[in-house]
Amino acid sequence: MPFLELSLRCRAADETRLETALEDLGALSVSLLDAADAENEKAILEPGVGELPLWPEITLLALFPEGTHEALLLHALEAYDPKLDLSSASFRVVEDQDWERAWMDQFAPMRFGERTWIVPWNLETPPEAEDGAIVRLDPGLAFGSGTHPTTALCLQWLDSLDLAGKTVLDFGCGSGILALAALKLGAANAVGVDNDPQALAASLDNAERNGVGERLQVFAPDDEPAARYPVVVANILASALDALAELLAARVAPGGGIALSGILHGQETALIERYATWFDGLEAVRLDDWMRITGRRRA
Structure with a gap:
C-alpha cells in the first residue's frame, strides 16, 4: 500500500x-x-x-x-x-516496503579506535573484528548507531581508556551504545541516564542482545542516584552541557575522566571555560563540524 x-x-x-x-x-x-x-x-x-x-x-x-x-x-x-x-x-x-530492512541495509560494521566495533545485529562479524570489543546494535532504533560524529568521537575516547573493573556513567544514553561499548571494553558496570523512556528501554534491550544486561542500570534524570564515577561520558547538546555542568562535574570522581560531545565547532571555547572550574587538562578534538572535550577531575 x-x-x-x-x-x-x-x-x-x-x-x-x-x-x-x-x-x-x-x-x-x-x-x-x-x-x-x-x-x-x-x-x-x-x-x-x-x-x-x-x-x-x-x-x-x-x-x-x-x-x-x-x-x-x-x-x-x-x-x-x-x-x-x-x-x-x-x-x-x-x-x-520493508522499512526496517531498508533502514538496516544502509549500515555496515564500523570500527572506532583500535578495538571497538559496532556491528548491526543482522550482519556477520567481520573476521578483522573477531578479537575486538564488539557491540551488536539494532540500527532500526532511531537513538544513535555510531554513524554521527558526536557518537564516533565518544567511542574513540572510550576505546583509548583502560576501563578494566571500572563503572562508567553514560549521561544521555540514547541507544546505550556508549555504555555498551564501555562494558565490552572491560568496564565492570555501566549506568545510563536519559529523559526518554523509549531510550531507556532501547538501552536495556541492546544490553540483553549483547549479553551484558545484568551489568547495565538505567535511570531517568530525576531517579538517578547521586554517585561518583571514574569515567563519565555525556553526548548531549552544548546548551545542556552548560546547564548541567555542576551536576556532571559532581558525578566524576577525583582524578576521573570526562568526555563531553554534541558540541558544534565554535561552541567549545565557552564550555572549556565553564568546566575549567572543576577539570584540568581540558582539550577539544574536532570531527567534521563537531567537537569533543575531555578533561580530568581535579582532586
Whole structure:
C-alpha cells in the first residue's frame, strides 16, 4: 500500500508545534532530518537530556495514509497554527516496503579506535573484528548507531581508556551504545541516564542482545542516584552541557575522566571555560563540524 509523504522545512523553534500538529492530523510517522543535509538520512543525533537534538533548520517527513487530501491537510495545518510557515511544503507518493530492512541495509560494521566495533545485529562479524570489543546494535532504533560524529568521537575516547573493573556513567544514553561499548571494553558496570523512556528501554534491550544486561542500570534524570564515577561520558547538546555542568562535574570522581560531545565547532571555547572550574587538562578534538572535550577531575 502506498503512502502520501509530506516534506516540510521549519525552524528548530517551530518543530515541536509542527510535529504535534502533524500527529494530531493523522501522521503515521514523523522523521526529522537536517535541512542543510536532507539527502543524508543518517544525519540523526542521539536524543539529548532535557531537549531534542535539533539543527537550526529541519526537514520533517510525515507519512499519511493513501488518499489523504493534500490541500485539506495544508488547510488543517494552517488552521491548527496560523503562525506556521507552510511555503516549503511538498508531497510525493511513496510505495510500501520493508522499512526496517531498508533502514538496516544502509549500515555496515564500523570500527572506532583500535578495538571497538559496532556491528548491526543482522550482519556477520567481520573476521578483522573477531578479537575486538564488539557491540551488536539494532540500527532500526532511531537513538544513535555510531554513524554521527558526536557518537564516533565518544567511542574513540572510550576505546583509548583502560576501563578494566571500572563503572562508567553514560549521561544521555540514547541507544546505550556508549555504555555498551564501555562494558565490552572491560568496564565492570555501566549506568545510563536519559529523559526518554523509549531510550531507556532501547538501552536495556541492546544490553540483553549483547549479553551484558545484568551489568547495565538505567535511570531517568530525576531517579538517578547521586554517585561518583571514574569515567563519565555525556553526548548531549552544548546548551545542556552548560546547564548541567555542576551536576556532571559532581558525578566524576577525583582524578576521573570526562568526555563531553554534541558540541558544534565554535561552541567549545565557552564550555572549556565553564568546566575549567572543576577539570584540568581540558582539550577539544574536532570531527567534521563537531567537537569533543575531555578533561580530568581535579582532586
